[in-house]
Amino acid sequence: xxxxxxxxxxxxxxxxxxxxxxxxxxxxxxxxxxxxxxxxxxxxxxxxxxxxxxxxxxxxxxxxxxxxxxxxxxxxxxxxxxxxxxxxxxxxxxxxxxxxxxxxxxxxxxxxxxxxxxxxxxxxxxxxxxxxxxxxxxxxxxxxxxxxxxxxxxxxxxxxxxxxxxxxxxxxxxxxxxxxxxxxxxxxxxxxxxxxxxxxxxxxxxxxxxxxxxxxxxxxxxxxxxxxxxxxxxxxxxxxxxxxxxxxxxxxxxxxxxxxxxxxxxxxxxxxxxxxxxxxxxxxxxxxxxxxxxxxxxxxxxxxxxxxxxxxxxxxxxxxxxxxxxxx
Amino acid sequence: xxxxxxxxxxxxxxxxxxxxxxxxxxxxxxxxxxxxxxxxxxxxxxxxxxxxxxxxxxxxxxxxxxxxxxxxxxxxxxxxxxxxxxxxxxxxxxxxxxxxxxxxxxxxxxxxxxxxxxxxxxxxxxxxxxxxxxxxxxxxxxxxxxxxxxxxxxxxxxxxxxxxxxxxxxxxxxxxxxxxxxxxxxxxxxxxxxxxxxxxxxxxxxxxxxxxxxxxxxxxxxxxxxxxxxxxxxxxxxxxxxxxxxxxxxxxxxxxxxxxxxxxxxxxxxxxxxxxxxxxxxxxxxxxxxxxxxxxxxxxxxxxxxxxxxxxxxxxxxxxxxxxxxxxxxxxxxxxxxxxxxxxxxxxxxxxxxxxxxxxxxxxxxxxxxxxxxxxxxxxxxxxxxxxxxxxxxxxxx
Ligand code: FES
Numbered sequence: 206x207x208x209x210x211x212x213x214x215x216x217x218x219x220x221x222x223x224x225x226x227x228x229x230x231x232x233x234x235x236x237x238x239x240x241x242x243x244x245x246x247x248x249x250x251x252x253x254x255x256x257x258x259x260x261x262x263x264x265x266x267x268x269x270x271x272x273x274x275x276x277x278x279x280x281x282x283x284x285x286x287x288x289x290x291x292x293x294x295x296x297x298x299x300x301x302x303x304x305x306x307x308x309x310x311x312x313x314x315x316x317x318x319x320x321x322x323x324x325x326x327x328x329x330x331x332x333x334x335x336x337x338x339x340x341x342x343x344x345x346x347x348x349x350x351x352x353x354x355x356x357x358x359x360x361x362x363x364x365x366x367x368x369x370x371x372x373x374x375x376x377x378x379x380x381x382x383x384x385x386x387x388x389x390x391x392x393x394x395x396x397x398x399x400x401x402x403x404x405x406x407x408x409x410x411x412x413x414x415x416x417x418x419x420x421x422x423x424x425x426x427x428x429x430x431x432x433x434x435x436x437x438x439x440x441x442x443x444x445x446x447x448x449x450x451x452x453x454x455x456x457x458x459x460x461x462x463x464x465x466x467x468x469x470x471x472x473x474x475x476x477x478x479x480x481x482x483x484x485x486x487x488x489x490x491x492x493x494x495x496x497x498x499x500x501x502x503x504x505x506x507x508x509x510x511x512x513x514x515x516x517x518x519x520x521x522x523x524x525x526x527x528x529x530x531x532x533x
Numbered sequence: 534x535x536x537x538x539x540x541x542x543x544x545x546x547x548x549x550x551x552x553x554x555x556x557x558x559x560x561x562x563x564x565x566x567x568x569x570x571x572x573x574x575x576x577x578x579x580x581x582x583x584x585x586x587x588x589x590x591x592x593x594x595x596x597x598x599x600x601x602x603x604x605x606x607x608x609x610x611x612x613x614x615x616x617x618x619x620x621x622x623x624x625x626x627x628x629x630x631x632x633x634x635x636x637x638x639x640x641x642x643x644x645x646x647x648x649x650x651x652x653x654x655x656x657x658x659x660x661x662x663x664x665x666x667x668x669x670x671x672x673x674x675x676x677x678x679x680x681x682x683x684x685x686x687x688x689x690x691x692x693x694x695x696x697x698x699x700x701x702x703x704x705x706x707x708x709x710x711x712x713x714x715x716x717x718x719x720x721x722x723x724x725x726x727x728x729x730x731x732x733x734x735x736x737x738x739x740x741x742x743x744x745x746x747x748x749x750x751x752x753x754x755x756x757x758x759x760x761x762x763x764x765x766x767x768x769x770x771x772x773x774x775x776x777x778x779x780x781x782x783x784x785x786x787x788x789x790x791x792x793x794x795x796x797x798x799x800x801x802x803x804x805x806x807x808x809x810x811x812x813x814x815x816x817x818x819x820x821x822x823x824x825x826x827x828x829x830x831x832x833x834x835x836x837x838x839x840x841x842x843x844x845x846x847x848x849x850x851x852x853x854x855x856x857x858x859x860x861x862x863x864x865x866x867x868x869x870x871x872x873x874x875x876x877x878x879x880x881x882x883x884x885x886x887x888x889x890x891x892x893x894x895x896x897x898x899x900x901x902x903x904x905x906x907x908x909x910x911x912x913x914x915x916x917x918x919x920x921x922x923x924x925x926x927x928x929x930x931x
Contacts, residue, residue: 288809
């Protein structure tokens with residue numbers, strides 16, 4: 206080996222090294238300029254400025270009403286509950302639409318560290334963007350269907366009501382009639398079959414569930430999509446609860462794991478916007494902010510506007526069975 | 534220093550283009566070597582099968598490529614199955630040959646590992662290129678599996694992307710660079726952009742890389758000859774036609790078996806992305822599960838301990854020709870390497886089965902540790918015991 210090294214005369218070796226160094230440098234500069242070919246211009250650029258105001262429709266294009274969704278309501282005795290999913294805020298971004306009977310969903314300050322039922326609706330527990338029908342005692346809540354761990358979507362991430370313990374969660378120790386940590390909660394869980402993350406929908410926006418036999422690999426709650434109704438009880442989605450988390454696939458790395466402002470500013474990249482609706486924008490909407498319902502024009506919601514007027518988008522609610530059967 | 538049975542590693546690559554002299558059949562620069570009858574033993578042909586699989590994948594892949602549309606990935610895949618003549622068999626055989634190729638790559642690699650034919654002459658280079666080919670094979674397979682836009686494929690894609698961001702890869706690479714890497718993989722992440730990018734990697738970039746590296750890998754093989762024999766005048770069987778015929782026959786048999794299997798067990802396309810279905814779900818393909826599981830059962834959870842572990846294992850395999858300092862060739866003469874090889878084979882098998890039956894489940898650290906240490910014991914102990922027994926036997930015989 207030594208011999209072969211000595212075979213090359215010294216100046217030649219130096220020239221070679223110089224040449225090699227220069228080539229590497231040139232390659233690096235060239236590579237940098239290549240970046241614009243590899244990274245599309247519209248990457249990391251939001252497809253719209255603010256969250257869209259979107260009316261929820263069934264697959265035939267008819268707006269759905271609160272009472273339509275209430276037919277699907279799950280209670281503590283429910284065995285199977287169809288999955289209702291709509292895309293929001295972008296296409297390809299599934300969101301669960303859940304109706305739970307017999308509970309007024311409120312969001313505690315932090316996820317409770319013990320217990321499994323609903324949090325008592327204290328006077329100041331916020332209900333931001335959750336629809337509550339007091340006559341039937343039904344709450345309607347929308348939670349992102351993109352797992353906060355590594356982004357699995359329905360049907361891998363799936364709501365299983367109180368009487369339906371999925372096989373995969375039995376593997377980690379849940380039991381139908383378990384006690385303490387092994388108890389499958391009263392209203393069940395949104396359970397991710399990819400790696401076993403658990404989310405408790407009756408905790409509203411703070412739904413990360415770590416009180417079971419095994420901890421969730423996810424470390425944030427499922428983002429809560431805000432819902433409002435109009436005078437004919439049609440349902441609208443208008444944003445994401447900013448005290449909650451960012452949709453997983455929208456995280457910009459690094460430093461992409463904060464709440465609040467980032468929910469508002471960085472969420473709408475990497476996809477295609479939901480479709481515009483040909484209906485006219487409703488004049489007043491009713492929604493929960495804090496503990497009380499508010500009625501106001503849609504422009505106060507901070508949703509996407511074009512030249513000062515709110516644009517109405519639409520999104521389709523699909524299910525795995527029943528009249529809304531379809532794919533998201 | 535003990536006398537070594539290996540030829541010395543040759544690091545001066547310029548010698549590759551020099552003419553080889555004193556070969557039994559004359560001298561040449563690049564050509565096909567003749568071998569002795571020993572060269573026709575079946576274990577010398579593991580590489581030929583992998584090469585056959587590669588060629589078959591390219592041919593069947595070209596046919597599939599005519600019908601695939603990255604705008605309509607799932608629908609166009611269904612179209613291939615339902616409307617293209619023999620489409621179902623072609624698509625299934627492309628899948629099964631991919632399975633075969635991966636299995637054969639493992640087989641080929643482990644054979645060289647146990648025989649110790651990664652040292653001497655250019656063989657160190659042949660091995661390291663082989664490891665790159667191994668990685669490319671698995672990556673290409675994973676990309677192909679994503680191309681159909683099934684629910685499980687998209688789960689894999691989403692997990693992969695988030696994994697890159699959240700694991701050490703994303704944490705070490707500066708923000709702009711990880712953005713670049715991601716953009717190269719999925720563009721702006723819309724459906725069409727994603728699938729055009731995946732398609733480009735699957736059918737062009739990785740495949741061409743593989744073919745190119747394979748060519749060098751193969752030329753190096755022809756240059757170094759079989760590791761297990763010395764060329765001898767008068768005993769060599771000429772490459773043409775014997776070797777060629779042998780290669781052709783073994784290729785035909787492999788392709789035939791795969792086509793028959795695909796006709797008998799045609800593959801069903803799993804749930805499309807976006808469909809909602811309760812009940813049972815497809816699990817990831819078997820060659821993905823060990824990788825996935827390795828990241829998982831490292832005991833530190835997905836993303837933190839797993840990625841460095843996988844990288845570490847790959848680097849170790851890559852560097853084996855330089856790590857292995859033993860002087861003799863037999864498997865028992867290199868006990869540590871052999872034991873590690875068995876450990877590797879067992880680990881892959883265990884994790885494949887485990888990952889296949891419980892893809893997402895993280896086990897407790899105690900169980901994980903228990904499993905790994907048991908495996909360590911059952912691999913190292915017998916190898917050293919056998920080596921001891923062999924030495925003992927030799928001493929008695931003398
Ligand atoms: S993606 Fe849901 S637990 Fe990992």
